Amino acid sequence: MTFRPHLVAPAERAALRELELLARTTVEGLRQGLHRSPFHGYSAEFSQYRHYRPGDDLKYVDWKAFARTDRLYSRQFRETTNLGALFVIDVSRSMAFPVGGEGALGGASAPPAAARSSRGLAAPAGSGGALALPARAHTKFDIARAVSAVLGTLVIDQGDAAGLLAVLDGSGRGAEYVPARSGRQHLSVFLSALARLQPAGAEPVAAAMKRAAALMRRRGLIIVLSDCYEEDTTLAELRRLSRMGHDVILMHTLAREELDLPRGGAAEFEDLETGARIVAEPEALRQDYQNAVQSFLNRVQRGVEREGLDYLRLFAGEPIEPPLRRFLIGRRRAA
């Protein structure tokens, strides 16, 4: 897979500017709480110890500390210049939910644009100072893109490399790949590639993770943003990436509307991925559906955490800064 530089078309500039603004303001807000970067690479400069995770190179294990404490610790190095972060984004059609950006039910749970004032989310110019997500950030994909923009900016700002990978179809040409690079100029490239992505693919995110494994020759940070409906293959690839020594984070992007069935009478549900349809009576299925979804979420979270990986659940239409802040602080503490 080769990287082809893309000239930002005039029509894409607005989306790009929006993304840059979001990333910049969110990162500024996050930095106020994070004194140190939560992302670490593997340079020669020793930084600190952390608990051993399966897959860590045994040569970094502090055996003396083990002899003293009977606990395994792995040496960690502060220098992030060697950190290469790759954002693997699920661009399958299910990520376009809720359809229309307001939810399939006419905005059943989409938050108003001016709600949830939160530090770090500066309002677009002229909006009166209210903190808000961009107007088109109400689908799962929008959230994934926004988080990728924020974290990618964070990584590049701290001098590390960030890249992007998304697979649209099974052919070699249906993919968007931005190799992990550092530098301000690369940030524009990164953000413009993000702005171009659309959730119209047919491939599950596991295909992209498989390619990521092939592309990432060195250990690095892999952040997977997906709704994980192909949980078996997704978890399997996560385990594989972790075994390869990568630092893997799963950001589970969801929409509140899919945790429950819509109100009202019988409806014909259409699968965004396959186009299959089924008529169902929501009232009769509601409880069972909620239970099934909850058990699915639990399975995914347990499957990720069992491997010692990081898991974050994000909901479309909701501010991203608070959960990101909590996650990154928790990650820094764990490190």
Place this chain on the structure above:
Amino acid sequence: MRIVWLSPLAWLGLAALVLPLLIHLLTRHQTRLVPFPTLRFLRATRLAALRRRALHDWPLLLVRMAIIAAGVAALAGPVLVSPARHEAWRWRFVRAFVLVPGPRAVPPDVERAIENQRSASFASAVFRPARLTADGIRDAAMWLDRQPPASREVVIAGDVREGTLTAADLSLVPPGAGVRFMPLETNASSEADLRAIQGDDRPLEWRARATFSLDVTRTASSSAPATAIPISVRASAEDQRFAEAALGAVLADGVELNRGPSRNVVVVFDGADVSDLTLTEPAAESWMRRALAGLPGLSGGQSGNALVVRVKRRAAGADVPRVLASVARAAFFDDLRDLEPNAMPLTTLLPWSRPPGGSETATPGDEGDRRWFWMAALLLLAVEAWLRRARNTRVDTAVEEERVA
């Protein structure tokens, strides 16, 4: 083999076949479409889901449509007409017996013969027209049309009098159906035991041996005045006295009338002087003209308010009382065809006869064939239940596999 439908309007029930499809299509359009990221959780919660397979499960749909079609076919009253069934119909007989109206009662032996034939028939009926044999034939024909397919026959029992039956009357018999005549003792010589007319005015004793056309068999020789019936007789000069004596004997014996006299009747034999009668020829009243038109032995006219019946023979012979009795009785009916005393000879009736038949043209009746279609519907119901169970088992297995996975 062909199928005849007794209630073809029942096929409108096939509209019910379209209803499930229409409901499916209409409700599909009316049900709101909700794009959803995945249906895996809806499939897992299959219970109570309105799973609209329609048009994806063709075998089940076809079986259900076949059930409705079989039920509708049963309600439409099918009759399977096979060559074997045709042959069976040909060998069963449906007979309509028409008893010719007349004063003479049906003899016991003829009644027995009729009863025997009825018991040997698949179906039979007896018609006793009050006035005209043609009425009985018409009723018999209507009854035959309603009968199930069989060899059909109209049996006309009795002595058909001259002019009382024509080929037009027999055209009422359904095509292909047979016609058969069962005459009684026709034209039996009614040997009236007459004493020769005496020179005095002793009443003529007369006793008829034959029962044809007379209801009375007793004799009376009283001198009681004759029944006050306004009937008189005219004959030639030499026959006049005999004719009057014969009339007197008949009236003394009693003539059973169906109703009271309403007109004068003059019976005129050949040779009589009718110069004082102003006959309106043809008869002034059309009904009389029509009635007398077919009677070869009689003609009629009207003179004033008297009905004149001309007998085309002399007032001589042993059967004069019989003729007079018949005329006297019939003269008080509206239909003068009853006046005709002579029966049609068999040589006239035989050409009108034909063998029984018509089973091919008869409209089939309910032969109980709808039971086959009900059985087919029940069988298809069992197939439908089996198909549904098989599909539910498959879904349950898939759901279980998903859960295990």
